[in-house]
Amino acid sequence: MAPTVSVIVPTYNRADAIPRTIESVLSQTLEDLELIIVDDASQDDTEEVVASYDDDRIQFVQHEENQGASAARNTGIERAEGEYMAFLDSDDVWLPTKLEKQVLTLELRSDEWVAAYCKAETVHPDGQNPLVKAVTQLISRRNKTEGAEGGKELIGPTLSDDLHTSAGSTLIVESDIVREIDGFDESFSRFQDPEFLIRVLKHGKLACVNETLLLRYETGSPPADSVAKADEHFRRTFSEEVERLEQQGIDVTGAHHYILARHYLDEGQFRTGFRYLRQSRRPEPRQLPGLLLNLYKGVKANIG
Structure with missing residues (x-):
């Protein structure tokens, strides 16, 4: 059975x-x-x-x-x-x-x-x-x-x-x-x-x-470059849905740029991280502590 x-x-x-x-x-x-x-x-x-x-x-x-x-x-x-x-x-x-x-x-x-x-x-x-x-x-x-x-x-x-x-x-x-x-x-x-x-x-x-x-x-994060590659594949797979949502005023691409910004900042790749952050959806106040933590980890990664 x-x-x-x-x-x-x-x-x-x-x-x-x-x-x-x-x-x-x-x-x-x-x-x-x-x-x-x-x-x-x-x-x-x-x-x-x-x-x-x-x-x-x-x-x-x-x-x-x-x-x-x-x-x-x-x-x-x-x-x-x-x-x-x-x-x-x-x-x-x-x-x-x-x-x-x-x-x-x-x-x-x-x-x-x-x-x-x-x-x-x-x-x-x-x-x-x-x-x-x-x-x-x-x-x-x-x-x-x-x-x-x-x-x-x-x-x-x-x-x-x-x-x-x-x-x-x-x-x-x-x-x-x-x-x-x-x-x-x-x-x-x-x-x-x-x-x-x-x-x-x-x-x-x-x-x-x-x-x-x-x-x-919590088992750690994958490399930011691999996340960026996978993210592009994800958004391309649902490109029709993404286009429809963005026509409705939902910033899907900006949301994903924010995800990538955090990954790059976490690794201390500040130039790439801030480039994605400038293109991202504006973070909510409750997201700011997490973003600051990414910056802190990035500084430590560069010092280390």
């Missing part, structure tokens, strides 16, 4: 972090699940770590060559047998009632509701000063965006970086929809989660369980 949920976890060289992820899945109050871990050709002890768990709900699949997270998710999708598919990064943690509450939310709604997400909290592995944490949560733009529900009307906020769903670790989607949209686009090395979500939104509505049920572990 097919499980209710197929949980798909792509992983690469995270033998140290994946135990907490696995345990958070196996501890779900919704026990009717399968956990498909796709190892994208790791060079560490990931296989041995996964083999140490004696639970017949776990499937372990290995790629012979590294293909990227989108390809790893698609390998999991090919093997999934559940009514729903849920996605989880291999260093994040679900709280125990996450799947139960999401499945119940979707089952209580009409057929047009095909996916659900939940709120998330960012965790710093080395700990975080309680005061800094409280201030960060207070000024976070997530306070304005998390919790939104709907269908195609959410494509705009997703493209303009006004809706953050942490889709790579929060999203649960009807399996028929995942297959209908052909899973993840393997041409994306970054922004694959919002790209996937946008295609889901074209086929149905997204619900939200308005509780923090995901702990996202």
Whole structure:
């Protein structure tokens, strides 16, 4: 008999972090699940770590060559047998009632509701000063965006970086929809989660369980140049939607320039960072502390 949920976890060289992820899945109050871990050709002890768990709900699949997270998710999708598919990064943690509450939310709604997400909290592995944490949560733009529900009307906020769903670790989607949209686009090395979500939104509505049920572990940022390349690909993929939104006065390009400005400032590449910042959407007051933190990190990077 097919499980209710197929949980798909792509992983690469995270033998140290994946135990907490696995345990958070196996501890779900919704026990009717399968956990498909796709190892994208790791060079560490990931296989041995996964083999140490004696639970017949776990499937372990290995790629012979590294293909990227989108390809790893698609390998999991090919093997999934559940009514729903849920996605989880291999260093994040679900709280125990996450799947139960999401499945119940979707089952209580009409057929047009095909996916659900939940709120998330960012965790710093080395700990975080309680005061800094409280201030960060207070000024976070997530306070304005998390919790939104709907269908195609959410494509705009997703493209303009006004809706953050942490889709790579929060999203649960009807399996028929995942297959209908052909899973993840393997041409994306970054922004694959919002790209996937946008295609889901074209086929149905997204619900939200308005509780923090995901702990996202901060694992550092990719190089700014790679983010810029991926960002261009993302905006080019949805160029028609971007043009339509900007005709409506929504500055999608400016929002993405702000994202890139922060990445370059973080690395201490101030000339490029300030060039993007001049072209960006005007930051809200609550965003300014984060921008100052990027500048501080950039100065430290240059000094170091």
